[in-house]
Amino acid sequence: MLRVVKPKNARSKRAMLAREPQEVEPAKTAIFVKGSTTGERLNGVLRDLMALKRPNAISFSKKNAVHPFESTDSFIFWAQKNDAPLFLVGTHSKKRPHDLTLIRMYDSRVLEMLELGVDAYVPMSDFSGRKPPPGHRPLMTFDSPLFDTHPRFQQVKSLLLDLFNGEQIDGITLAGLEHVVQVSLGPLPASFTNESTEGKDLPPVHVRCYAMRFLASGQRTPRVELEPIGPALDLSLRRHQPPDEDLWRAATRKRKLEKRDVESGLGRKRKNVAVDEGGDMVGRVHVGRQDLGKLQGRKVRALKEERGAKRRRVEEGQMETEE
Amino acid sequence: MRPTMDVSELLQAGASKQKSIQVEKEIPLDIDIGYLAATDPNPIDEEEYKNNREEYLQSVARDNAQLLINHLFSLPIESSQDGPLAKLPPPTTTLPRAKPLPKPKPPTKWEKFAAAKGIQKKRTEKKIWDEEKQEFRDRWGRGGKNKELEEQWLVEVPANAPADFDPVKEARDAKKKRVAKNAAQQTKNIQRAERSNASASLPQEREKRKTELERDLAQTRISTASMGKFDKKFQGEPKLRGVKRKFDPNEKSADSEKASALAILSKLDTSRPSKRARAEGGDDVLNVRKAIRHESRTGGLSGERTGGRPGKDGKGRGGKRK
Numbered sequence: 093m094l095r096v097v098k099p100k101n102a103r104s105k106r107a108m109l110a111r112e113p114q115e116v117e118p119a120k121t122a123i124f125v126k127g128s129t130t131g132e133r134l135n136g137v138l139r140d141l142m143a144l145k146r147p148n149a150i151s152f153s154k155k156n157a158v159h160p161f162e163s164t165d166s167f168i169f170w171a172q173k174n175d176a177p178l179f180l181v182g183t184h185s186k187k188r189p190h191d192l193t194l195i196r197m198y199d200s201r202v203l204e205m206l207e208l209g210v211d212a213y214v215p216m217s218d219f220s221g222r223k224p225p226p227g228h229r230p231l232m233t234f235d236s237p238l239f240d241t242h243p244r245f246q247q248v249k250s251l252l253l254d255l256f257n258g259e260q261i262d263g264i265t266l267a268g269l270e271h272v273v274q275v276s277l278g279p280l281p282a283s284f285t286n287e288s289t290e291g292k293d294l295p296p297v298h299v300r301c302y303a304m305r306f307l308a309s310g311q312r313t314p315r316v317e318l319e320p321i322g323p324a325l326d327l328s329l330r331r332h333q334p335p336d337e338d339l340w341r342a343a344t345r346k347r348k349l350e351k352r353d354v355e356s357g358l359g360r361k362r363k364n365v366a367v368d369e370g371g372d373m374v375g376r377v378h379v380g381r382q383d384l385g386k387l388q389g390r391k392v393r394a395l396k397e398e399r400g401a402k403r404r405r406v407e408e409g410q411m412e413t414e415e
Numbered sequence: 416m417r418p419t420m421d422v423s424e425l426l427q428a429g430a431s432k433q434k435s436i437q438v439e440k441e442i443p444l445d446i447d448i449g450y451l452a453a454t455d456p457n458p459i460d461e462e463e464y465k466n467n468r469e470e471y472l473q474s475v476a477r478d479n480a481q482l483l484i485n486h487l488f489s490l491p492i493e494s495s496q497d498g499p500l501a502k503l504p505p506p507t508t509t510l511p512r513a514k515p516l517p518k519p520k521p522p523t524k525w526e527k528f529a530a531a532k533g534i535q536k537k538r539t540e541k542k543i544w545d546e547e548k549q550e551f552r553d554r555w556g557r558g559g560k561n562k563e564l565e566e567q568w569l570v571e572v573p574a575n576a577p578a579d580f581d582p583v584k585e586a587r588d589a590k591k592k593r594v595a596k597n598a599a600q601q602t603k604n605i606q607r608a609e610r611s612n613a614s615a616s617l618p619q620e621r622e623k624r625k626t627e628l629e630r631d632l633a634q635t636r637i638s639t640a641s642m643g644k645f646d647k648k649f650q651g652e653p654k655l656r657g658v659k660r661k662f663d664p665n666e667k668s669a670d671s672e673k674a675s676a677l678a679i680l681s682k683l684d685t686s687r688p689s690k691r692a693r694a695e696g697g698d699d700v701l702n703v704r705k706a707i708r709h710e711s712r713t714g715g716l717s718g719e720r721t722g723g724r725p726g727k728d729g730k731g732r733g734g735k736r737k
Binding site for chain 1: 434435436445449450451452453454455456457458459461464465469472473475476477479480481483484485487488489490491492493495497498499500501502503505506508509510511512513514515516517518602605
C-alpha cells in the first residue's frame with residue numbers, strides 16, 4: 093500500500109499545496125551555509141549577499157561540516173526540509189581559502205555546483221550609499237562577451253542571475269528600481285583560450301553593487317547616476333560540476349502552450365508590432381501588392397488616342413472579316 | 416517696437432544642467448528585460464582597468480544601467496497603486512526550474528464515471544432553505560441542516576425497534592459512517608493517482624534495470640568452467656540458450672599460437688598498475704600493501720599462526736566419536 097500523507101488541518105494543507113510544483117514558480121529560496129571554518133571575510137560575504145537576497149534567504153549560521161564536492165547528502169536533505177533550491181556555502185581550508193560554493197538543485201537533486209574563491213572583499217558597511225530595502229529586484233549587467241560564449245562563465249551568469257533575479261514577473265514598479273548588480277571580468281590572462289576551464293587560465297570575476305539615483309534629463313526617461321553600496325567581491329573560479337544533461341533538459345522543460353494562448357500571440361514571435369518611445373503600440377500593416385499595370389502615368393496629348401480612331405479601327409476589322 | 420528677448424542662451428543653460436540619457440556602445444547590449452538583465456559584449460578597456468579599476472567598472476555599470484532604464488521606460492506602462500508599472504515581456508534566458516512541471520491531476524473514480532455517463536458537475540450551494548424556520552441555513556457545519564435529526568427533541572421510534580433504541584445515536588452513527596466512507600474513497604483516489612503516476616514514470620527505469628540485471632546474470636552463469644551446468648538453479652529461472660563451451664584445437668598452427676601468446680604478453684606489458692601501487696612503489700607492479708594483507712589473511716608466509724587457535728582442530732566429527 094502506498095502511504096498517503098494527508099494534512100491534518102487547513103494550515104498544513106495550505107503549506108503542502110505551496111510546496112507542490114507550480115507552473116510559474118516563485119522566487120527561489122537560498123540557504124546561506126556556514127562551513128566548519130570560515131573567516132571574517134567569508135562571514136561578511138555571506139551576510140552581505142544574504143542582505144541582497146532577503147526575504148528569500150535562510151541563514152545556517154552554525155558550523156556545518158560540509159564539503160560540497162565530496163558529499164551532497166546534507167544539501168539534498170536541507171533542500172527538501174526547507175523547500176530551497178539554492179545554496180551558498182562558505183568553507184575555508186588551507187588548500188582552498190575563502191571558498192564560496194554555489195549549488196543549484198532541481199527536484200531535490202543537485203543540478204550543478206560552482207566553487208568560487210573570494211580573493212578580495214569590501215563589506216557593505218564600508219560604503220555610505222543608500223542600501224536597498226529587502227525584496228527589491230536589482231538590475232543586472234554582465235559586462236563581458238564571455239558570459240555568452242564561454243561555458244564556465246555562462247554557468248556563472250546563469251547562477252548569479254538565478255540567485256538575484258530568477259523569478260519571472262509580469263511587471264515592475266519603476267519607483268522600486270533601487271540598485272544594480274554588476275558582474276564583470278578582468279583582463280584575460282595570456283594563457284586563456286576558449287577551451288580553458290582551469291581557474292588559473294580564467295580572468296577574475298568582479299561583483300559590484302551600486303545604488304541608482306535618477307536625475308531629470310528633460311525627457312521622460314531619467315538620467316541614471318550610480319553610487320557604490322557594496323559588497324564588492326573579486327572572485328576566482330575554482331572547481332565546478334556542470335549540470336547533468338538529462339537533468340538539465342528536464343529542468344528547462346516548458347509547458348505546452350494551450351491553443352487559446354497560442355492564438356492570442358503567446359509563444360511565437362509577434363511580428364510587425366512594436367512599442368515606440370512614447371509607450372504607444374505601433375503596428376505595421378501590409379496593404380497588398382500594387383498593380384502597376386493600371387498606374388495612371390502622365391497625361392500627354394501625344395499619347396492620347398484620336399477621337400474616333402477606335403471606332404474606325406473596329407469598322408476596318410469588320411470589313412476584313414467580311415472579305 | 417516690442418523688445419525682443421534672446422532665449423537661446425537660457426535654453427542652452429538649461430540643457431547643460433540636464434545630462435544626456437544617450438549611451439554609445441560599439442556593439443549593442445544583449446538585453447533580457449524579462450529578468451532585468453543585460454549582457455555587454457564589448458571587451459574591457461585594459462588600460463582604464465589597470466589605471467583606475469573601480470571608477471572604470473562604475474562607468475561601465477552606469478552606461479549599461481542607463482541602457483536598461485531606457486529600455487524599461489520604453490515598455491508599455493500602466494498605472495498602479497505604487498506608481499507607474501512597466502509591463503515586462505517573458506524572459507528570453509533559460510533558467511532551470513526548481514521543481515518539475517505540475518502534472519495534470521488524474522480524474523477520480525467518480526469523475527471518470529461522470530464523464531462516461533455525461534453527468535454535468537453541479538455546484539452545491541452552501542445555504543439551504545429551511546421550511547420550518549423560514550430561513551436559509553447552512554447545509555453542513557455548525558448548526559447545519561444535516562444534524563437536524565440528531566437535534567430533534569422528539570423522534571418517532573419505529574415499531575420493531577429494540578428496547579435500548581437511541582434515535583440520536585442512530586442518526587449520528589449513520590452520518591459518521593457516510594463521512595468515513597467518503598474519506599476512504601478519497602484515500603483510494605489518491606492512491607490510485609499515485610500508482611498511475613508511478614507506473615507512468617517508472618517503466619523506462621524498470622526496463623533498463625531489468626535488462627542490466629539479466630545481462631549480469633547471464634554473465635555470471637557463463638563465468639564458471641562448466642558454464643553454469645552444475646550451478647544451483649532457481650525456480651522460474653530462464654534457460655540460457657546458445658551458450659556452448661569452446662575449446663581451441665589441440666593442434667594449432669604455430670603462427671596463430673604465437674599471435675595469441677603475444678597478444679597476452681602485450682596486454683601484460685601495457686596494463687597500468689593500480690593507482691596505489693604507482694604511488695607507493697613507482698615502477699614496481701607489485702602492490703606491497705595488498706600483498707601483505709593477502710598473506711596475513713591466508714597465513715601463507717609466516718609460520719607463527721600454527722599455534723594460534725588450538726581448539727579448532729579438536730572440534731568436529733572426530734570429537735563425537737570418542
